[in-house]
Amino acid sequence: MTEGRRGAAVWLATGLGAGYFPVAPGTVGSLEGVGVVLLMNYLPFGRLGHSLAVGAIAGAIFAVGVWSAGRAEVHFGRKDPERVVIDEVVGQMLTFVARPEFRWPWLVAGFAMFRLLDILKPFPADCAEKLPRGWGIMTDDVVAGIYSFLALSLWQWICA
Structure with missing residues (x-):
């Protein structure tokens, strides 16, 4: 791969450089997201338009992420490097895919919930992580x- 394409892949995989943040890049x-x-x-x-647009953009970022995260994994020389954060962008977007009106308590709850589940990796996330290269990183x-x-x-439905 040319140096320019590798650089572009790493830049995209790191969330336009956010993955280089020194503390908690994920x-x-x-x-x-x-x-x-x-x-x-x-x-x-x-x-409905908001949900479709968020889903479509998350899908496009997912496709770019499979490509770029796989190349960044080779670049950094380790599986699922912490600097690769494009996967967090997509996952966090999916948390809010059908939530066009935001209230801060729900936004904070959704953010915290995604971070917790991303760290814990409940089934089948733990299996998905074992997929090869960019597929495992993203899925x-x-x-x-x-x-x-x-x-x-569910939480919003119960509280409504």
Whole structure:
């Protein structure tokens, strides 16, 4: 791979450089995901349009992440390097895929829930992590994002 393509892959995989943050780079990557969803909240979508747009953008970032995270893994010389945070961006976005109106308590709860599930890796996230290269890096966070979405939705339904 040319140096330029490797550099682009690493830059994308590190969440546009957020993965180089010296403390808790995964948390910083998750904050990027929250930021993307919050910015999308200002676009003129209805509830369904917002969910579809967040899902489509998360899907596109997932595809880029499989490619870039796999190359970054080779670049850093270790499996699932902590500097690769594009997976956290996608997983955190999925937590809020059907939540176009935000209230701070739910935003904080969803953020914390995703971080906890990303760290704990409940089944099948633990199995997904074993997939090769970029697939494993990305897919375990997708599972954590889906679990976080379901838990947040249930919690909101109970509290409504």
